[in-house]
Amino acid sequence: MYRYDEFDEAFVRERVAQFSDQVARRLAGDLDEEQFKPLRLQNGVYLQLHAYMLRIAVPYGTLSSRQMRKLAFIARNYDKGYGHFTTRQNLQFNWPALKDVPEILGHLADVEMHAIQTSGNCIRNVTADHFAGVAADEVADPRPYAEILRQWSTIHPEFLFLPRKFKIAVTGADADRAAVRFHDIGLQVKRNEAGELGFAVWIGGGMGRTPMVGYQIRDFLPEADLLAYSEAIVRIYNLYGRRDNKYKARLKILIHEGGAETIAAEIEQEFNEIRYGVLRLPDDEIRRIETYFAAPDYPTRASESVPFKRARLADPAFDRWVGNNVSPHRAPGHAIVTVSLKPIGGVPGNATADQMDAVADIAERFSADEIRVSHEQNLVLPHVALEDVKAVYDALAAAGLATGNAGLVTDIIACPGLDYCALATARSIPVAERISERFGNPERQQEIGPLKIKISGCINACGHHHAGHIGILGLDRKGEEFYQITLGGSGDETASIGEIVGRGFSTDEVVDAVQQIVDTYIVHRESSEESFLAAYRRLGPAPFKEALYGTA
Amino acid sequence: MDIITANRLSDGAVVFLTASGWSTRIAEAQALEGKESVAAALARAAADAEASIIVEPYPVDVERRAQGLTPTKLRERIRAQGPTVGHSKDLHLQVQAA
Numbered sequence: 339m340y341r342y343d344e345f346d347e348a349f350v351r352e353r354v355a356q357f358s359d360q361v362a363r364r365l366a367g368d369l370d371e372e373q374f375k376p377l378r379l380q381n382g383v384y385l386q387l388h389a390y391m392l393r394i395a396v397p398y399g400t401l402s403s404r405q406m407r408k409l410a411f412i413a414r415n416y417d418k419g420y421g422h423f424t425t426r427q428n429l430q431f432n433w434p435a436l437k438d439v440p441e442i443l444g445h446l447a448d449v450e451m452h453a454i455q456t457s458g459n460c461i462r463n464v465t466a467d468h469f470a471g472v473a474a475d476e477v478a479d480p481r482p483y484a485e486i487l488r489q490w491s492t493i494h495p496e497f498l499f500l501p502r503k504f505k506i507a508v509t510g511a512d513a514d515r516a517a518v519r520f521h522d523i524g525l526q527v528k529r530n531e532a533g534e535l536g537f538a539v540w541i542g543g544g545m546g547r548t549p550m551v552g553y554q555i556r557d558f559l560p561e562a563d564l565l566a567y568s569e570a571i572v573r574i575y576n577l578y579g580r581r582d583n584k585y586k587a588r589l590k591i592l593i594h595e596g597g598a599e600t601i602a603a604e605i606e607q608e609f610n611e612i613r614y615g616v617l618r619l620p621d622d623e624i625r626r627i628e629t630y631f632a633a634p635d636y637p638t639r640a641s642e643s644v645p646f647k648r649a650r651l652a653d654p655a656f657d658r659w660v661g662n663n664v665s666p667h668r669a670p671g672h673a674i675v676t677v678s679l680k681p682i683g684g685v686p687g688n689a690t691a692d693q694m695d696a697v698a699d700i701a702e703r704f705s706a707d708e709i710r711v712s713h714e715q716n717l718v719l720p721h722v723a724l725e726d727v728k729a730v731y732d733a734l735a736a737a738g739l740a741t742g743n744a745g746l747v748t749d750i751i752a753c754p755g756l757d758y759c760a761l762a763t764a765r766s767i768p769v770a771e772r773i774s775e776r777f778g779n780p781e782r783q784q785e786i787g788p789l790k791i792k793i794s795g796c797i798n799a800c801g802h803h804h805a806g807h808i809g810i811l812g813l814d815r816k817g818e819e820f821y822q823i824t825l826g827g828s829g830d831e832t833a834s835i836g837e838i839v840g841r842g843f844s845t846d847e848v849v850d851a852v853q854q855i856v857d858t859y860i861v862h863r864e865s866s867e868e869s870f871l872a873a874y875r876r877l878g879p880a881p882f883k884e885a886l887y888g889t890a
Numbered sequence: 891m892d893i894i895t896a897n898r899l900s901d902g903a904v905v906f907l908t909a910s911g912w913s914t915r916i917a918e919a920q921a922l923e924g925k926e927s928v929a930a931a932l933a934r935a936a937a938d939a940e941a942s943i944i945v946e947p948y949p950v951d952v953e954r955r956a957q958g959l960t961p962t963k964l965r966e967r968i969r970a971q972g973p974t975v976g977h978s979k980d981l982h983l984q985v986q987a988a
């Protein structure tokens with residue numbers, strides 16, 4: 339797994355000491371809020387509706403058991419006993435006291451964690467496919483590249499004050515589980531015809547008030563050019579990106595206003611000038627960083643397990659859970675387990691301190707000490723032997739974590755919304771909870787099949803509603819919450835932005851509206867093999883409009 | 891009718907301006923009628939912001955309802971009463987009752 343090098347260790351400790359001093363000066367009144375606010379944001383501390391919020395980076399979503407236990411410790415001792423996993427593969431604590439934050443950051447530094455690059459107009463923490471390194475369909479592990487990008491972007495002197503935040507995601511498979519087409523830079527590791535490694539590159543994707551699917555600028559970028567090319571992209575953005583209007587400051591707007599081909603030509607020109615400079619990646623360096631991510635030594639196992647099969651036959655709930663939450667692993671006899679943080683009727687993405695400890699224990703025993711955080715607000719155990727899957731399930735069930743709904747209608751993404759977020763226009767969590775309850779019946783969910791519902795509490799779209807098969811955006815209409823529904827969005831390799839189906843719905847109406855949409859799909863689908871998204875793409879919005887509003 | 895709210899600097903807690911200082915309970919907030927009393931209260935709040943006791947003070951429109959002073963806007967009701975859902979809801983109510 340990723341190792342902290344000495345530079346990082348010293349740098350993080352120094353930042354903790356510096357911030358402790360800044361907090362002390364703020365509390366003593368030697369710094370005023372105007373001076374202090376940018377400093378706290380640089381350290382991941384926001385002021386939300388009820389309290390401060392601390393956002394902790396989980397680089398490319400990879401955690402060790404030791405790190406997870408530390409998060410549990412912090413949740414218990416400095417927060418209200420839980421944490422919230424976000425769509426950026428981060429963890430947010432909703433209730434830390436400012437005076438405690440330096441101490442919390444000290445605890446995090448003890449396990450090589452921090453809150454740097456989780457806010458502000460810099461290159462944010464790089465995200466990656468949560469199945470990285472183990473997925474059966476993967477060309478190569480994307481995390482070494484994510485790590486190279488992390489090292490390059492951490493306090494990059496030229497890029498600390500970009501026009502706006504900048505997000506990079508990397509995946510290593512054709513099936514896009516990292517939504518790379520919705521990032522400022524999206525990378526897909528691939529091989530060319532000669533068998534060499536490189537990347538397909540998308541730029542200028544994003545959600546927010548102006549959602550855009552990224553523009554594919556390269557079909558194949560050689561591996562060695564990763565940093566020079568990224569530098570060229572960020573430079574052109576830094577040079578031309580708008581600073582006069584924060585709603586028009588992201589790369590997507592530059593590309594939209596400047597024209598994709600013009601901007602691409604500028605990037606290529608900049609790239610050609612720096613291509614053979616210091617940023618060229620030496621092969622041995624890439625291979626060295628790959629060793630940080632070396633997979634555990636999997637014992638040789640048969641590709642099938644008789645006890646596993648028997649357990650599936652004996653226990654229908656386990657069988658259903660396996661069907662939804664267990665994914666194919668590249669090593670024979672192994673599996674990837676998704677730990678759903680979406681209990682029926684619960685808060686998407688929340689885990690209590692006890693649950694974090696339980697997952698840490700299970701990972702230590704059964705998953706080579708490793709845990710992943712997915713952008714779908716679930717956890718992943720990446721290295722489970724098929725034979726152990728039942729024991730993992732039982733242990734998860736004991737911790738209230740065995741909900742078998744990964745990828746189904748109740749596996750809802752929701753941002754914190756108006757229950758916590760200072761920017762929100764409406765609540766998202768209660769809507770998620772009510773939809774989850776409405777569709778909670780396991781047979782019903784199974785019948786509906788794969789369906790992604792994503793909910794945001796304002797136009798900033800942290801809940802990725804634009805990429806939801808059913809997207810829900812909470813707005814404020816004359817002091818009342820109301821919800822706009824979009825259909826047909828997708829964050830995968832067939833990325834698309836959902837289309838507004840019609841006028842919005844009140845809090846009381848919105849769950850019924852979702853049910854009508856689902857019922858309409860069931861009636862119109864060609865067979866149970868045709869997913870909601872496929873059916874919507876075939877049918878278009880008309881039958882859904884008719885069901886909702888009585889007009890075609 | 892207005893009250894003044896802010897967040898406490900040291901821990902971020904939602905607080906309300908009372909006759910003599912700040913309280914985490916909206917019931918103890920000083921109800922303000924008329925522009926002048928709001929302006930005077932905001933001036934007191936600004937002094938406390940300057941003194942690093944609270945941050946970001948602002949007035950909130952409230953009504954007197956059966957359950958006491960109640961903000962007219964949902965956002966401010968949630969700020970006053972805590973999250974309407976989730977793990978912190980029950981804890982928040984316990985803290986408020988303590």
Ligand code: SF4
Pocket residue numbers: 753754755756759760761762763794795796797798799800801
């Ligand atoms: S989408 Fe809006 S309400 Fe939700 S977390 Fe983001 S800023 Fe807050």
